[in-house]
Amino acid sequence: MYEVHRVREDFPVLKEVIYLDNAATTQTPVPVVEAMNEYFFRYAGNYGRGAHRLTRETTNRFEDSREAVARLLEAQPENIVFTRNTTESINMVAYGIEWEKGDHIVTTRIEHHSNLLPWMRLRKKGVSVTIVSPDASGVVPAGNVEAALTGNTRLVAVTQISNVFGSLQDVSAMSEAAHNVGAALLVDAAQSVGHMPVSVKELGCDFLAASGHKGLLGPQGTGLLYIKEPESLEPVYLGGGTVHSVTGDGYKLERPPARFEAGTPNIPGVIGMGRAVKYVIDAGITNIEQHVTSLARSTALRLREIPGVEVYGPEDRHGIVPFNVGTLNPHDVAMILDETRKICVRSGHHCAIPSIDFLGVEGTVRASFAMYSTAEEADLLVETVEQIARTLA
Ligand SMILES: Cc1ncc(COP(=O)(O)O)c(C=O)c1O
Numbered sequence: 001m002y003e004v005h006r007v008r009e010d011f012p013v014l015k016e017v018i019y020l021d022n023a024a025t026t027q028t029p030v031p032v033v034e035a036m037n038e039y040f041f042r043y044a045g046n047y048g049r050g051a052h053r054l055t056r057e058t059t060n061r062f063e064d065s066r067e068a069v070a071r072l073l074e075a076q077p078e079n080i081v082f083t084r085n086t087t088e089s090i091n092m093v094a095y096g097i098e099w100e101k102g103d104h105i106v107t108t109r110i111e112h113h114s115n116l117l118p119w120m121r122l123r124k125k126g127v128s129v130t131i132v133s134p135d136a137s138g139v140v141p142a143g144n145v146e147a148a149l150t151g152n153t154r155l156v157a158v159t160q161i162s163n164v165f166g167s168l169q170d171v172s173a174m175s176e177a178a179h180n181v182g183a184a185l186l187v188d189a190a191q192s193v194g195h196m197p198v199s200v201k202e203l204g205c206d207f208l209a210a211s212g213h214k215g216l217l218g219p220q221g222t223g224l225l226y227i228k229e230p231e232s233l234e235p236v237y238l239g240g241g242t243v244h245s246v247t248g249d250g251y252k253l254e255r256p257p258a259r260f261e262a263g264t265p266n267i268p269g270v271i272g273m274g275r276a277v278k279y280v281i282d283a284g285i286t287n288i289e290q291h292v293t294s295l296a297r298s299t300a301l302r303l304r305e306i307p308g309v310e311v312y313g314p315e316d317r318h319g320i321v322p323f324n325v326g327t328l329n330p331h332d333v334a335m336i337l338d339e340t341r342k343i344c345v346r347s348g349h350h351c352a353i354p355s356i357d358f359l360g361v362e363g364t365v366r367a368s369f370a371m372y373s374t375a376e377e378a379d380l381l382v383e384t385v386e387q388i389a390r391t392l393a
Pocket residue numbers: 023024085086087088112114115159161162163188190191211
C-alpha cells in the first residue's frame with residue numbers, strides 16, 4: 001500500500017485546502033509537472049515531423065506515453081488515440097461512424113452530458129436513441145440495457161462509474177449483450193480510469209473514452225480514445241499528420257492512430273499524461289481503488305446519520321458522495337464549506353441534468369476523493385456538514 005501522507009508531498013496545494021472535487025479534475029503531482037517542464041526546457045520540438053534531434057526526442061517521448069496508456073488499459077498502442085478530453089473522444093465516435101437512417105443507439109439516464117448530447121443530436125439524421133433508466137440507487141442493471149436492444153441497435157454507450165451517483169455499471173455484461181445483437185459498446189471511463197483497474201480486454205468494449213486530468217492525475221486538456229477496430233471509424237479532422245500520400249485527385253490516410261491525430265497535438269500534455277500513468281501505476285491501481293472507495297463509503301455512511309442530510313447513490317459506491325442538507329441550496333452549502341474550512345466540493349447538476357431530475361432535486365453537493373485524500377479530510381467534511389445541518393437546515 002502506498003503511503004497517503006507521503007504522496008501528499010507531491011501535491012503542494014493540498015497544504016492550503018481540503019480538495020474534495022476530484023471527480024471534476026484532480027491535482028497534478030510534482031513529477032508530472034517536472035516531466036512537462038523538461039519538455040519545454042530541454043527538448044521541445046514538434047511530434048512526428050522532421051529528422052533533427054529535438055523532434056526525434058519529442059516523438060520518442062510522445063510514443064512512450066502511448067505505450068504507457070496502452071499497457072494501463074491492456075491495449076495495443078496503435079489502438080490508442082490522444083485527444084483533448086473524454087468529451088472530444090466521444091464526439092469523435094459520434095461523428096466518425098457512418099450512421100444510417102433507422103440505426104438505433106442505447107444509452108442511459110445516468111450519463112454525463114458528454115455521453116448523451118452527441119447521441120441525441122444524431123436523431124436529426126434519423127437515428128433513434130433509447131435512454132435506459134437506473135435503479136433507485138443510480139445503478140443501471142445490465143438487464144435493462146439488454147431489454148432495450150433491437151436488431152437495429154448499432155451502439156450501446158454507457159458510463160462505467162456515474163459522476164453523479166458514484167455507481168459502477170456491469171459493463172462486461174452490457175458488452176456481451178450488445179455484441180449478441182451485433183452492436184458495438186462505448187465505455188465512458190472518465191470516472192474510472194486511474195481510480196480502478198480498467199482493461200479493455202476484460203470489458204470487451206469497442207471504444208473507451210477517458211480524460212487525463214481526472215483519475216490519472218495528468219494535465220488538463222488531455223484525453224484518450226481506445227478504438228478496437230480503427231479502420232471502421234472515419235477520422236473527424238483531417239490535415240497534417242493524418243495522410244500517407246496526397247495527389248491532386250485525393251489522399252491515402254495514414255495508418256491508425258496517426259490518422260486520428262490531426263495537427264500539432266498537446267505534446268507537453270501527452271508527455272505529462274504518460275508520466276502520470278507511471279505515477280498511478282507505481283502507487284498501485286488496486287491500492288488506489290481500495291483507498292478511495294473505503295473513504296467514500298465510510299463518509300457516505302456517516303453523512304447519512306446526520307439528521308436532515310440525504311445521501312444518494314449505492315452503498316458499494318466508488319469515490320463519489322453526493323448529498324443535500326435539508327432544503328439548503330447545494331451551492332450555498334458548497335460556499336459555506338469553502339468559506340469556513342477551505343473544503344472544495346462541487347455543487348449543482350454536475351453536467352448530468354437527467355440524473356438530477358431522476359433524483360427529483362435541483363442539484364447536489366458532491367464530495368469526491370482521490371488517491372491523496374485522507375481520513376482527516378473526510379472527518380472535517382462530516383463535522384462541518386453536521387454543523388451546517390444543526391445550525392442552518
Ligand atoms: C462520466 C463523465 N463523462 C464525461 C466527462 C467529461 O470529461 P471532460 O470534461 O474531461 O471531457 C466527465 C467529467 O466530469 C464525466 O464525469
